[in-house]
Amino acid sequence: MTFLDARAQYRRTEAGEALSVESPHGIILVTLRELEKSLRVLAAAEPERSYPAQHVNRAFTAIYILQSSLDFEKGGEISTNLFGVYEYCRLRVAEAFRKEASPKLAECADHIGGILSAWQEMGARNAAKGGTA
DSSP, X not given: OOHHHHHHHTSBXXXXXXXXXXXXXXXXXXXXXXXXXXXXXHHHTTTTTOOOHHHHHHHHHHHHHHHHHOOHHHHHHHHHHHHHHHHHHHHHHHHHHTTOSOOOHHHHHHHXXXXXXXXXXXXXXXXXXXOOO
16 A cells, blocks of 8 residues: 555545645654544443444554555664554454454554654654654
8 A cells, every 4th residue: 555545545534524644744644643543442442342343444454554654674673663563553453353352452542642642743843844744
């Protein structure tokens, strides 16, 4: 999946509003936001194990986008660590899909929330230096 595919996938919010995403950084930002949101929805559904299929699918799609966007040559250890976090989350979402007990989706949402915060900070620093976020 390319950045253009990711951009097309996340152009709409749940209300149907179009998002304007122009940079690779922005695409990852939107993808991380959507993943965190879906993981939080899924975590809230854990006690009943009635996971909304829409959010299961969104989480899988977002994780795929994030994993496939990593550059292991340039990113080195950071890329490897991010891949590990995304893979951990993918496995937890798969457990939810199979309706297994306690997939720890809130923990995944917290991990993704931390990555999202760091990504937002990087964008703000880049914008402050005159770059594009």
